[in-house]
Amino acid sequence: MQISMPIRTPSLVSRRRLLEEKLIGLHKWTDLKQVKQVHAQILKANLLQDLSVAPKLIAAFSLCHEIALAVNVFNQIQQPNVHLYNTLIRAHVRNSQPSQAFATFFEMQSKGVYPDNFTYPFLLKACSGHSLYPMVQMIHTHIEKFGFCSDIFVPNSLIDSYSKCGSFGVNVARKLFMVMGQRDVVSWNSMISGLVKAGELGEARHLFDEMPERDTVSWNTILDGYVKAGEMNKAFELFEKMPDRNVVSWSTVVSGYCKAGDMDMARMLFDKMAVKNIVPWTIIISGYAEKGMTKEAISLYDKMEEAGLRPDDGAVISILAACAESGLLGLGEKVHASIKRTKFKCRTSVSNALVDMYAKCACLDKAYSVFDGMARRDAVSWNAMLQGLAMHGHGEKALQLFSRMNEEGFAPDKVSFISILCACSHAGFVEEGLQYFYTMERDYGIIPEVEHYGCVIDLLGRGGRLKEAFRLVQSMPMESNAIIWGTLLGACRMHNAVDLAGEVVDHLIKLEPSDVGNFSMLSNIYAAAGDWDSVSNVRLQMRRIGIQKPSGSSSIEVDEEVHEFTVFDKSHPKSDKIYEMIDRLVQDLKQVGYVPKAYQ
DNA sequence: ATAGGGTTAG
Structure with a gap:
């Protein structure tokens, strides 16, 4: 290597050549410290205005997630060309800022710089990560107007972006695919992947079978289709007969078994993998974590x-x-x-x-x-924090955070309102909660969805205003669902509203016929009211229907071990002793004045 | 072009 040759007094020319050698791979660097060093060297050598150097520097900063530095370099360039604009657009896309990518695109046009074959695919990438269907359409119009469809790279990108924009997008992609004069393996793979994402596994398989030639990506895509459909038997069969398997193929099946809850099989395959990158490790660790292992x-x-x-x-x-x-x-x-x-x-x-x-x-x-x-905080940051406070009963603090959010200029979205309504209902702020519900549409233009009605029904229900809650269920502009009825049932239990509970359960079992939780809740309510005939009646009904689905469970972590339990759980070897302990606790609680909501 | 990716009522 020339770089390691001993050079005692490098002339300006050779120093510059050394730097140029270094710059060849710069756009792939991910170590910020090194990139900053080279940045300083570039400035010293007066190379920043060189239009083959600046894009590499921008790309490197973008790979280090330093978008501000990338933009800063861009702004210092006196006469940016297409390549430089493309690099900045790509940096914004990588930083998940599609609006910035488009802003750059419009600025480029206003400066009289014409887009090229690379500009459109980058912009399309910005859309497909965010399913911006109208934006894809706009770019499509541009492409047709300027006739860039001759390069197969461009229509391939269009198919990819359209097919990631929901089922309507897949239709457009399908049409484009049909009329393409020339297709390469990427065109086929993009189309198949779009169909898989839209849940059209049958059609995807059909195209897969029709392909003139298949590469590993094609096999991986259809393999993922079976995994996503939960058909692990078929997926594994396909996996075994694939001509070539790479890390992606292995990761796909491991992820499938994790999702199916078969951690033994997932682990066995994971251990068999010869080559592992960070992804399969992530899959298996998340898999165990999700199962509480x-x-x-x-x-x-x-x-x-x-x-x-x-x-x-x-x-x-x-x-x-x-x-x-x-x-x-x-x-x-x-x-x-x-x-x-x-x-x-x-x-x-x-x-x-x-x-x-x-x-x-x-x-x-x-x-x-x-x-x-x-x-920097985005809507998700505020909502995660709000939800945390709401969920754990810190109603006052949640409302304070909501005001702070407004003061700092963050417009609450529909998720924020779910947290706020939930906070009010857990803290017992019934009137305040209703007021927030009314402001949603009036002041923020957010149309309440079924989730918001659910929160208000919970709010009214917990506050004992069961009749109003029930009326709201019947008058809401959308269909009720199992969660809504479940909320109402919980409120009935809380306030011993026996008659209403029976009516609610009738609705509930139509939607969730095999959920034990609903029946046990009803049985609790009858038990609390001392109506033992009805209790045994419910039990009978449970046995007749035959319960297969497990009810919801709670879990607690003790000494790095997660313990999971359900209602009427008798699976623990010491469960007799546990229930004995609970009995004693309830007796003690009763002595200090606690009235249990449901106990039997 | 393919594997893992934050917030959503009981």
Whole structure:
């Protein structure tokens, strides 16, 4: 290598040549420190205005998630060309800021710089990550007007973007695919992947069979189709007869078994993998975490780090989400520690995942400290924090945060209102909650959805205003669902409204005929009212229908082990002793004046 | 072009 040759006094020319050699791979660098060093060297050598150097620097900053630095470099260039604009558009896309990407596109046009074959695919990528159907259409119009369809790369991107915009988009993609004069393997793969995403597995399989030639990506795509449809037998059959299997193929089946809850099979395949990158580790760790198998999840996380793999943003977000769902504080803290070891600041979505995890694990102070330390917050950050406060009964604090959100200029969205209404109902602020519900549409232009009605029904129900709640269910502009009736049933139990409960359960069993929870709730209500005939009647009904579906469960983490339990749970070997203990506790509670809502 | 990716009422 020339670089390692001893050079004592490099002339300006050779120094410049050395720098140029370094710059060849610059656009792929991910180490911010190194990129900053080279940036300084470029400035010193007066190379920044060189239009083959600046795009590489922008790309490198973008790969380090330093979009501000990338924009800064761009703004210093006196005469940006298409290539430079394309690089900035790509940087915005990578940073999940489609609106910035489009702003750059419009600026470029106003400066008289014409887009090229690369501009449109980048812009289309910006849309497909966010399903911006109208934007895809707009670009499509541009492309047809300027006639860029000759390059197969462009129509392929169109098919990919359209097919990621819901079922209507898939139709457009299908038509484009049909009229394409020339197709390569990417065209076929894009179309098949779109059909798989839209749930059209049959048609996807048909195209797969018709393809003139298939590569590993084609096989992986159709394999994922079976995995997404939950058809693990067919998926595994396909996996075994694939001509070539790569990391993606293996990861796909491992993920399928995780989703199906077959952790043994998932683990067996995972252990068999010869080549592993961060993705399969993420899949298996999240899989264990989701099932509450803390020990396995933590031990694999340690093994992953021992193997020298650092979790990237995707891994962190995915594992933290699984921790949040199952309440695995221990693993969540471990992930947080890994982040703190390697990064000074995280991307907004990573901090959001941390806030959500801490909030769901009831560590509200830690959630708050991450939230307060964030450089930039988006709607998700506010909503995760609001929801955490609401969920754990801190109604007052949730409302305070809601005001702060408004003061700082963040418009609450429909999710924020779910949290606010939930906060009011858990804190017993019935009138305030109703007022917030009314302001939604009036002041913020957000049309209440079934979830919001659900919160208000809970609000009224908990507040004892059962009749109003019931009337609201009947007068809402949309169909009621099992969650709504379940909410109402919970309220009936709380206020011993026996007659109404029977009526509610009638609706409920039509929607969830095999859910034990509904029956046990009804039986509790009759028991609380001392109506033992009705209790045995419900029991009889339960047996007649035959209950297959397990009811909802609660879980608690003790000594790094998650314990899960359901209503009437008798599965624990010491369950007699446990119920004895509960009896004693209830007796003690009664002595100090507690009246149990349902007890038998 | 294919695998993992924050917030949503009981």
